[in-house]
Structure formats: C-alpha cells, structure tokens
Amino acid sequence: MLPKGSISKVYEYYFTEPRFKNEALHSLEEFFNCPDLCEGGAINMESEKGGEFFNEWFLYDFIMSSGQTVLENFIADNPLGLKDAEMEIYRKLLNNKYGLFETINIEIGKSIALKDLQTGKRWDVRENKATFDLKKGDLFFARIGEVEDHYELIGSDTFIMRDIDGNIEKSLRNEKIKFTPKIVNEIYHNSGKLK
DSSP states (O other), rough: OOOOTTTTTHHHHHHOOOHHHHHHHHHHHHHHHOOOTTOOOOOOOHHHHHHHHHHHHHHHTOOOTTSSHHHHHHHOOTTOOEEEEEEHHHHHHEEEEEEEEEEEEEEETTTTEEEETTTTTTTEOOOSSGGOOOOTTEEEEEEEEEEEEEEEEEEEEOOOOOOHHHHHHHHHHOOOOOOHHHHHHHHHHHTOOOO
C-alpha cells in the first residue's frame, strides 16, 4: 500500500513552490478549458469529482514546459531531498496505466481482477475499499500502478458505470483515444452524471 501522504506531498510542493506558479496555472487552464484564467481567478468544478480528476491528471498526465509530467519532474529533481528508498516509491508509480476496466473477479477486502477494455490485458490488483463497491461485470475508469511488488488502484475514486445506455458503453469500449482523467471528467459531466 502507498504510504499515507506520499502523493499529497507532491501536490503540495508543486502548488506552493513559487517557481511552478505558472505551470500550476497553466494546468488548471488546460484541464478546465479556461484559457483566460488569471491568478486569483475561480473555477467552477461542478462537483467534487472534478477536483479529484484534476489532481490525478496533474500528477500523471499533465505535461510541463520541461516536457515531463509532474511525477517525472519530481523524480528527476527530488526537490524534497528524499532518501533513495522513498524515491523508489515514486519511480515505481511511473509504471501505471489509466483506462476503462471491467471487473472480472473480486476477493472482498483483498483484490480485484480487471480487464482493460481497450487492450484486453488482465490486471490483478490489491485493493480493499473498491472491493465492497464493485460487482462482477462493472465498468469503471481507473489508474493501476506499481506499488512495491504488486499493482494497486492508485488514482482518484471514480464512478461505476451501471445502467448506462448500451450505445455509450459500446462507444467507450471501441474508443481508440488514450483515456485520461481529463477526458473522463468531460465524459462524466456530459453524460448525465453516470453512476
């Protein structure tokens, strides 16, 4: 399991360090499609999910002016002077996959077997919380990442797509784009608040 606070310390650094102020502002503009956002401006997130999706996207998917993601930059610079063993946590997180998954099997309180609907690859992940919410056959967006010697769900809580229109489900299964939390945030807000 990821050590408590390991991800929040990265967010805190990049959103409070003055030299990254413009990067942080640009990330907000890009994610929320607000090209004229200025310092001190406000964003209407419409829901708590918008903030959760943004945080995950910011860490793993936003490309900084350096050409790196925030996580890659954090690993390269080690701005907090973390020991090598602590930095290994972040290095392993680079091995991650965001996508649309189908629940294949659930072991309550322990693990979930998932199928990536774009690639067909099976993922066995250690998980506690989601095992109580998911049912076999459920579809949901998630990020799977390497933690120590196994994989876990490492992103924000997402929405389970139950009782959705068959055409929407088919369209998502056949989509050829690379899913990110930014795209999923748009899907969430444009689809009548999927469950």
